[in-house]
Amino acid sequence: MSRTSLRRSSLYVGGGSPAKILEAxxxxxxCIVYDxxxxxxxxxxxxxxxxxxxxxxxxxxxxxxxxxxVNGLYAPQLGEDLEAAVRARPDAIRLPKVETAxxxxxxxxxxxxxxxxxxxxxxxxxxxxxxxSALGVANAREIATASPRVTALALGAEDYTAxxxxxxxxxxxxxxxxxxxxxxxxxxxxxSAQDAVFSDIDDLEGLKAxxxxxRGLGFDGKTVIHPRQIDIVNAAFTPTQKEIRQAxxxxxxxxxxxxxxxxxxxxxxSMVDKPMERRARDILxxxxxxxxxxxxxxx
Amino acid sequence: xxxxxxxxxxxxxxxxxxxRPYGSEAVETAVTVRTNRTAGTRSNGGSKLLGSxxxxxxxxxxxxxxxxxxxxxxREGDLVVGQVxxxxxxxxxxxxxxxxxxxxxxxxxxxxxYVRDGTxxxxxxxxxxxxxxxxLIDGSIRMEEPAILRPHGARPRAxxxxxxxxDVAFIAVSASDEYGNSTGQIGTNICGxxxxxFIDARSARKVVAITDTLVDxxxxxxxxxxxxxxxVVKVDKVGDSGKIGAGAARLTxxxxxxxxxxxxxxxxxxxxxxxxxxxxxxxxxAISIACTKFLSEQMERRGVTASFALGGITxxxxxxxxxxxxxVVECSQSFDARAAGAIYSRPGVREIDNADYANAYSKGxxxxxxxxxxxxxxxxxxDFNVNLLTGSSGRMMGGLGGGPDVAEGADISIVTxxxxxxxxPSVVRRVFTCCTPGETVACVVTQAGIAxxxxxxxxxxxxxxxxxxxxxxxxxxxxxQLAEEITGVxxxxxxxxxxxxxxxxxxxxxxxxxxxxxF
Numbered sequence: 001m002s003r004t005s006l007r008r009s010s011l012y013v014g015g016g017s018p019a020k021i022l023e024a025x026x027x028x029x030x031c032i033v034y035d036x037x038x039x040x041x042x043x044x045x046x047x048x049x050x051x052x053x054x055x056x057x058x059x060x061x062x063x064x065x066x067x068x069x070v071n072g073l074y075a076p077q078l079g080e081d082l083e084a085a086v087r088a089r090p091d092a093i094r095l096p097k098v099e100t101a102x103x104x105x106x107x108x109x110x111x112x113x114x115x116x117x118x119x120x121x122x123x124x125x126x127x128x129x130x131x132x133s134a135l136g137v138a139n140a141r142e143i144a145t146a147s148p149r150v151t152a153l154a155l156g157a158e159d160y161t162a163x164x165x166x167x168x169x170x171x172x173x174x175x176x177x178x179x180x181x182x183x184x185x186x187x188x189x190x191x192s193a194q195d196a197v198f199s200d201i202d203d204l205e206g207l208k209a210x211x212x213x214x215r216g217l218g219f220d221g222k223t224v225i226h227p228r229q230i231d232i233v234n235a236a237f238t239p240t241q242k243e244i245r246q247a248x249x250x251x252x253x254x255x256x257x258x259x260x261x262x263x264x265x266x267x268x269x270s271m272v273d274k275p276m277e278r279r280a281r282d283i284l285x286x287x288x289x290x291x292x293x294x295x296x297x298x299x
Numbered sequence: 300x301x302x303x304x305x306x307x308x309x310x311x312x313x314x315x316x317x318x319r320p321y322g323s324e325a326v327e328t329a330v331t332v333r334t335n336r337t338a339g340t341r342s343n344g345g346s347k348l349l350g351s352x353x354x355x356x357x358x359x360x361x362x363x364x365x366x367x368x369x370x371x372x373x374r375e376g377d378l379v380v381g382q383v384x385x386x387x388x389x390x391x392x393x394x395x396x397x398x399x400x401x402x403x404x405x406x407x408x409x410x411x412x413y414v415r416d417g418t419x420x421x422x423x424x425x426x427x428x429x430x431x432x433x434x435l436i437d438g439s440i441r442m443e444e445p446a447i448l449r450p451h452g453a454r455p456r457a458x459x460x461x462x463x464x465x466d467v468a469f470i471a472v473s474a475s476d477e478y479g480n481s482t483g484q485i486g487t488n489i490c491g492x493x494x495x496x497f498i499d500a501r502s503a504r505k506v507v508a509i510t511d512t513l514v515d516x517x518x519x520x521x522x523x524x525x526x527x528x529x530x531v532v533k534v535d536k537v538g539d540s541g542k543i544g545a546g547a548a549r550l551t552x553x554x555x556x557x558x559x560x561x562x563x564x565x566x567x568x569x570x571x572x573x574x575x576x577x578x579x580x581x582x583x584x585a586i587s588i589a590c591t592k593f594l595s596e597q598m599e600r601r602g603v604t605a606s607f608a609l610g611g612i613t614x615x616x617x618x619x620x621x622x623x624x625x626x627v628v629e630c631s632q633s634f635d636a637r638a639a640g641a642i643y644s645r646p647g648v649r650e651i652d653n654a655d656y657a658n659a660y661s662k663g664x665x666x667x668x669x670x671x672x673x674x675x676x677x678x679x680x681x682d683f684n685v686n687l688l689t690g691s692s693g694r695m696m697g698g699l700g701g702g703p704d705v706a707e708g709a710d711i712s713i714v715t716x717x718x719x720x721x722x723x724p725s726v727v728r729r730v731f732t733c734c735t736p737g738e739t740v741a742c743v744v745t746q747a748g749i750a751x752x753x754x755x756x757x758x759x760x761x762x763x764x765x766x767x768x769x770x771x772x773x774x775x776x777x778x779x780q781l782a783e784e785i786t787g788v789x790x791x792x793x794x795x796x797x798x799x800x801x802x803x804x805x806x807x808x809x810x811x812x813x814x815x816x817x818f
Contacts, residue, residue, distance in 0.1 A: 022719070022785065023555050026746040059785070227554030 005289045006030045007065060007152065007192050007221045008237035009230050014039035015048035025061030027227045028234060033067040036081050037096050045077050049084045056088035067128060069094040073103050082107070086114040092126035092151065097159065099135040104146035111149070123149060128194070132156025133163040137178045140185035150191060154223055155182045157196035168199075170206050172213060183218055195219040201226040211236035238290045239283045247280035247287075305684060307733050307811045313798045314444040321736065321808040328660060332459035335466070335504040339529060346477040347531045352386040352509070355530045356467075359505040363392050365466035368503065369399035370496040372471070372483060372632060376542030379471035379509050381408030382534055388418055396421040398463055400454060400495035400653070401698050404429040414440050423447040423463055425454070426688060426698020427800070433694050435799045438815045445812070446800040448688065450734075451631075452657030452664070452704035453805050455498040459660075462807065468503035470496045470523060471537045475510040479528025480521035483633075484643040484650070486512035488540050491633025491642055492612075493522045497652040500527040511537045520643060522650055544583065544613075544635045550592060551585040558746045559715050560586050563673055564593030566742065566749065569768035570761065572670045572710055573603060579671040580609040580705055581616070583634040586715050590673055591615035598624050609665050610656060610701060612638045612648075620647060629665050631656040631701075657704040659805045666708025674702050676716045678730045681775050683737030683752045685714055686730035688802065691723035693792040693816035699734055704805055706739040710757055718745040723789050724782035726775065731792055733811040734802055747781055748773040793817040 010031035013024040016039065024032050034052040036045065056066055068090045070081035085093050095107060104127065111125050127149040131140055137160065144153055157168065157175045166174035175196060186193035195214040198207045207229055214222060215236050222233045239247070253272055257265035265272040301309050304322030311318055341347075349355045361367070367387075369380050380399070387395070397419045402410060411431040413419045421444045427435065434440035449457060457463040473489040475481030483490040488511060500506050500523050507530045508523060551557060563586075567573055581591045592615055598604065605625045608616045612630040614637040619625045628648040633639035641648045651665070658664050666672075677696055678686035685706070690696035706712040714735075716725050726745065741755045749772045751762055765772060794814035802811045 023746070026558065026718075027554065228552070228557060 006237075006286070007194070008290075009221060009224050009233040010065075010067065010154075010194065011224050011227065011230060012039065012069070015052045016040045016044045018051060021051065021055045023227075025059075025064070027230055029064070029224065029227070029230045030221070030234070031065040031067060032061060033069050033094055033223070034090075035069045036077070036085075037069050037071050045071070049077075049081060053084045053088045056090050065092070066090040067092045067094045069096060072096050073098070073107070082110055083114060086111055086120065086125050087118045089120060090125070092128050094128040094130060094154070096130045097132050097136065097156070098129040098143055099133055100139055101142040101146035104129065104143055104150060108147040108149055125149065126151040128152040128154055130154050130156045131178070131182050132159035134160070135163075136160075137181050140182050141188060144185040144189035144191055150189070152192035152194050153182050153186050154194035155179060155196040158199070160196075170200075170203075170210070172210060179214070179217055179219075187218070192220045193218065195222040197223045197225050198229070199225065201229060204228070204232060207232055208236070234290075237286070238292070239287045243283050244287050244292065247283040250276055250280040251284075303809065305682075305733050305736055305810060309809055309812055310798060313801060313812065316445055316447065316801060318801065318812075319808045321804050321810045323808060326660060326806045330460070333461040333464075334459070334502045335464050336502060336527070337504055347479050347528060348477040348513070349530050349532050352383055352532055352534070353389060355507045355532050356386055356390055356392070358530055359467045359507065361387070361390075361392055361467050363394045366396040366398055366464060368465045368468045368499045370470060370493065370499065371399060371401040371403055372490040372493055372495060372543065373538030374403050374543050375405065376488075376490075376539030377403070377405055377471065378407060378536050378538050379469060379534070380405060383469050383509070384408065384413055384418065388413070388416070393417045394420045396423065398423040398465060400451070401425040401700070402427045402429070402431065403698075411440060414442065420444070423449065423457075424698070425449060425451055425700055427695055428698060429695075436689070436693060436695055436813060436816050437818055438795075438797070438799075442799075445798050447803060448699055448800055449803045450657070450699040450703040450805060451495070451653055451701040452659055452666070453803050453807060455654035455658040456660045456805070457803075457807060458498055458502045460807065465499055465503040467505045467507065468496070468499035469507050469509060470500060472508050472510045472523065473537060474512040474514050474518055475508045475531050476514055476516040476518040477531055478516055479506075479508050479523070479525040479531050480516070480518040481508045481510060481523045481528070481531075482518060482520050483522060483639070484520055485514070486510065488512075488536060488538050489636070489639045490538060490540065490543050491639025492630045492650040494631035494651055494653045494656065496523065498654050500524075505529045507532060509534055509537060511535060540636045540639065543633060543639060551589055553585060555717055555746045556585045557589055559717070559744055560589035561593050562744050562749060563590045563713055563715060564597050565768070565770060566713060566744065566765065567594060567671050567711070568597040568601065569764045569770055570671070570711055571764050573597075573601070575603055576606040577603065577670045578605055578607045578609065578668060579673070580669060580709065581673045582675065583611050583613055584675055586675065587673060588613055588615055590715075591619070595619050595622075595624060607665070609669055610705070612641075614638050617641045617645070617648065620645060629656070657701050657708070659704070659707070664708070666704055669705070669709040670711065672705035672709030672712045674705055674712060674714050674735075676702075676714045676725070678725050678727050679714055679716060679740075679743050679775075680727050680730045680737070681779050682729075683714075683740040683743065683754070683775060684730050684733045685735035685737070685740060686732045687734040689732045689813060691720065691725075691731075691789065693731060693794070693818075699802070703735040703739070703810075706735045707805060711741045711761060712739060713742055713744055714740050715744045718747045718778060718782045719786050722786055724779070724786045726778040726782045728779060732802060732813055736804070736810060742772070743775060743778070745778055748778060750775040750778050
């Protein structure tokens with residue numbers, strides 16, 4: 001099973017559309033999320049479940065991280081969704097509207113049972129938890145550490161703001177706290193932090209501004225709802241040439257310092273400290289994962 | 300049975316048509332070109348205006364067995380073909396050779412009906428879309444002579460070599476004076492360039508200009524000159540400007556088409572030929588319109604402007620002209636109302652003769668100087684042969700247009716298509732109908748990757764340029780296998796031995812034939 005280590009963009013693909021499922025394999029998103037929830041009407045759920053099962057099990061897009069978003073934790077379809085989704089062997093299952101650690105444990109247990117029945121190694125199926133309510137945000141830390149299956153939290157801004165009585169805006173101030181709290185939970189748990197959807201697919205400039213915020217805060221990736229958003233999102237989470245150059249200079253300066261037994265390493269008038277080194281290594285690791293030329297071993 | 304250099308099996312003769320296989324011999328170019336044009340005499344201050352199409356048919360002396368022609372600049376908005384054919388039927392004239400520049404889907408007129416009742420018994424065009432094409436291919440309509448399908452550049456050649464001698468040309472124009480100076484650029488229903496009809500005006504024995512807008516003498520601008528026109532007829536309406544587009548003019552949101560268009564623009568920008576004064580043809584259709592936009596962005600980024608844009612023109616190209624990105628727009632066809640109006644309002648937007656665009660057997664054509672040509676396709680095979688005519692079910696789906704001309708003429712010819720359509724692959728082992736020889740195709744662009752043709756004359760150069768730009772091609776075999784993996788292997792289309800159409804190349808040789816399909 002091929003896996004990319006990057007999780008810059010995850011594209012929702014409607015489970016009811018064979019054409020969209022087919023085309024998704026050719027898009028540049030790092031992660032493909034086959035959706036059984038919002039994009040599928042109640043009467044088409046059965047057909048979509050079968051379609052997604054076959055698509056993931058037998059026509060898995062190469063080089064992508066593959067997820068299946070199941071219906072809500074209290075939805076009548078959840079049992080059958082999990083049954084099909086786990087057996088399809090995606091990289092992860094994406095759970096909508098997770099609010100407590102207990103919910104994660106319940107799903108974790110059920111997935112474990114299906115894995116056992118299907119002969120899938122225990123724990124192979126990861127979980128991405130969508131955090132999209134005030135309660136979910138409040139419990140983000142517990143959710144992030146509830147099970148080793150949980151490898152990412154993803155903020156869902158629309159439902160969250162509705163639960164807060166907030167109005168959605170392009171600046172995103174109304175989700176600032178939620179972003180920070182989800183991000184912090186991810187960092188404490190050592191898992192991936194995924195930012196909320198930017199829903200106006202025609203406003204690519206707005207998307208760029210939103211990404212500037214998300215990337216600046218520290219997110220690892222963003223959920224997208226239309227393929228035209230992918231390139232912009234990928235670019236935002238890929239280090240720039242300038243960042244790569246600077247990171248190399250930092251590490252070179254440190255190496256020289258070690259060689260020359262200099263106590264304190266100074267670059268451009270500033271002391272090179274541990275956080276600077278860590279950031280530099282992180283940038284080069286991301287760049288290498290994105291297939292950019294970084295010359296030499298830096299990890 | 301013969302096999303041409305593309306490996307296509309051809310009969311030696313179809314009806315009275317003698318097949319000259321593609322790649323067999325060079326064309327003699329030092330021959331005198333022919334015309335059917337008659338001298339005509341006119342009196343001072345006279346008028347050529349007649350009261351009806353029937354009157355014009357009588358005045359032209361149209362008789363059974365003759366050859367008539369039309370142009371397709373109004374595309375699906377054309378209202379002239381239907382009116383003329385109805386008048387012909389009224390006079391009881393039959394056994395005609397119908398030789399328009401293209402047969403498009405006309406909603407107001409059933410060409411098939413005229414073939415069924417014997418009014419038309421021979422067809423020569425760049426493609427036969429719609430009911431007639433399907434009926435010919437499934438054998439429900441049978442003609443004794445095969446349909447002869449020619450790319451745009453081959454039609455003027457065939458006319459000037461005497462292979463297609465036109466008796467009466469009916470030219471739909473949006474405005475004319477009573478003496479036959481006429482145009483597609485002004486009037487109530489404009490179509491823009493009349494480029495496809497110039498050769499007909501010059502070469503037909505009789506020429507009838509049909510308009511819905513009579514203007515004072517002299518008509519200005521005038522694309523068709525009075526010296527070629529025998530009669531003028533005014534009708535209520537010649538066509539619908541809103542339908543001249545080959546596709547919607549707005550930018551597609553289809554991610555697949557956008558991806559393909561983006562890749563094409565990246566290939567062009569990577570090429571060493573993408574420099575100040577380069578030239579291009581992007582065409583119409585969703586991918587082409589998006590490609591024009593992305594190309595414009597690349598040009599802006601690199602500070603490069605083009606010397607000319609060629610062929611069927613959309614408003615995207617007009618935007619580039621207005622922005623100073625293109626010095627001259629050489630317009631053989633107008634693909635939307637804004638592009639149609641631009642010839643009149645902008646000095647650098649020129650209406651050009653189709654022969655000037657694409658006829659390889661003249662003293663020069665614009666394709667000889669074209670750097671980049673972007674082309675659509677129904678199917679491409681692992682030899683890079685392109686099918687522009689028949690769909691996966693063996694039905695008539697398209698026309699040759701200028702595809703084979705542009706592929707050979709452009710330095711870098713780029714064929715675009717989705718890797719699969721619905722449940723059938725479009726990158727295949729062997730195209731059902733070969734229209735454009737693979738050796739003239741530089742590369743194929745799909746959403747699943749780019750394949751370079753190792754047998755193209757600029758392969759080495761293009762490979763180097765893409766490598767330098769960090770663009771990684773795949774092989775055409777990989778694309779074909781991927782397509783097959785997605786869709787499975789379709790059942791082969793079964794055919795009989797009966798040939799219904801021959802596909803001519805630019806030089807009049809035969810690249811392939813289309814056989815009757817067993818459904």
